[in-house]
Amino acid sequence: MIVLRAAEMGMCFGVRDALHVLDLLPDPSDVTIHGELVHNPEVLAHLDHRGFHRQPEDHRRIPATPVVLVTAHGISERERARLQAAGRQLIDTTCPxxxxxxxxxxxxxxxxxxxxxxxxxxxxxxxxxxxxxxxxxxxxxxxxxxxxxxxxxxxxxxxxxxxxxxxxxxxxxxxxxxxxxxxxxxxxCSPTRARISALAALLPRVQALVVVGGHNSNNTRQLVAAGERAGRPVFHVANAEELDIGALAHFGIVGLTAGTSTLPATIDAVETALRQVGTTERRPLSDAG
Ligand code: SF4
Structure with a gap:
């Protein structure tokens, strides 16, 4: 199978910088991640493993830990004041x-x-x-x-x-x-715009599209929708294990893109798995839709 990568895809600087801050925190057990950091199950499993607490943004419940991490998605000033009034120290990774x-x-x-x-x-x-x-x-x-x-x-x-x-x-x-x-x-945001326009340039060149990202991720769903509007079969997977190899084997040229919270290693694993697919049929591009 030939795999063509979109010129712009995957993790944006806002998510990358937020994850970098988390990497540097010495005592994850003191920290609650307030709200949804990323819609990416692999990243969340890693954070759980390190010992971070996670709590959905909830206007009734104050996190139990002394430190609360505001995610790249941000929170309201009202919520910020409420957490500070309850004595919580905030680490703010709100994307600029x-x-x-x-x-x-x-x-x-x-x-x-x-x-x-x-x-x-x-x-x-x-x-x-x-x-x-x-x-x-x-x-x-x-x-x-x-x-x-x-x-x-x-x-x-x-x-x-x-x-x-x-x-x-x-x-x-x-x-x-x-x-x-x-x-x-x-x-x-500019990364969202760049990923959509890179996908628009890629779609005419491929028979099907693989989009890597969490199933609840808004920007990943937008990439899926763009592929479907272009009439391409779209395979939305969170990781390489979710690839439907049998269905993908019908395509000779497959495009690859990913949402803004997808780890580079996850994208690479999907690409490697795709390149190993022996295609059973090579449909010309004109048949792709
Ligand atoms: S606003 Fe854009 S750059 Fe910032 S975290 Fe969200 S998707 Fe990433």
Whole structure:
């Protein structure tokens, strides 16, 4: 099998830097990881093995350990204050691009806008942004768009939102609110953008696509969706063990990409396994869809 790697894929600097901070902590048993650090089962198993505590972000329960680690996804100022008031020392690994989205939301509020966040309302990053906002709106899909009474609406995105989805929802928001001044703050992060455009360049060259990443990972799902929209069979796996070798053997040229929390070693293991697949059929690219 021929395996073509996307020019940009895998771990972003935000996740890498957060994991580096964790590597340097001498006593993991004193530390609770607050919220979801990464949606990657292999990384989480490694952290559990080192002795870190993990706790879903929970506005009722204060972590029992003296130290609380804020993940790359960030938390609200309200939650930060609550943890500090309970005497917890915070280690903050919030990605600077998530912090930029928080600032954009606050700037929009300060300039008199009601804020609309395009993203997944159950995602920890979105919860962290909207928790500090007065009367926030979250738009996940076209059906969430309606007419709002405010004369000024400020729109921003969860950092891992696909540009095409953001463009579509922004256009719908403008169309449904012709009375309002709609301001857009572009908070899609550059690694997400780079991975989507590298995938767009790769897809015409492959018959099928393998996407490596956690099954709950938002940005990994976006890569899967982009492959499906292009009409390619997509195999979403968390690691090499999940590869369906029998199904993949039907393809001669397979593309490889990975979400932003996927370890390089996991990607390499998937690539190695793919290269060992003896293909039973070599369909020409024109048959790929
Ligand atoms: S996906 Fe983007 S915003 Fe999220 S941690 Fe990585 S670089 Fe930061």
């Amino acid at each position: 691009l998530v912090a930029k989205a928080h600032r954009a939301a606050q700037d929009l509020v300060a300039s008199g806008h009601r804020v609309i966040v395009i993203g997944r309302r159950d995602h920890v990053e979105v919860r962290g942004i909207v928790d500090d906002l007065p009367d926030p709106i979250v738009v996940e899909r076209a059906g969430d768009v309606t007419t709002w009474p405010e004369p000024r609406l400020g729109v921003l995105c969860q950092t891992t939102t696909q540009e095409a989805l953001a463009d579509d929802l922004l256009a719908r928001i403008r169309a449904a609110n012709p009375h309002a001044e709609v301001t857009f703050a572009d908070t899609i």
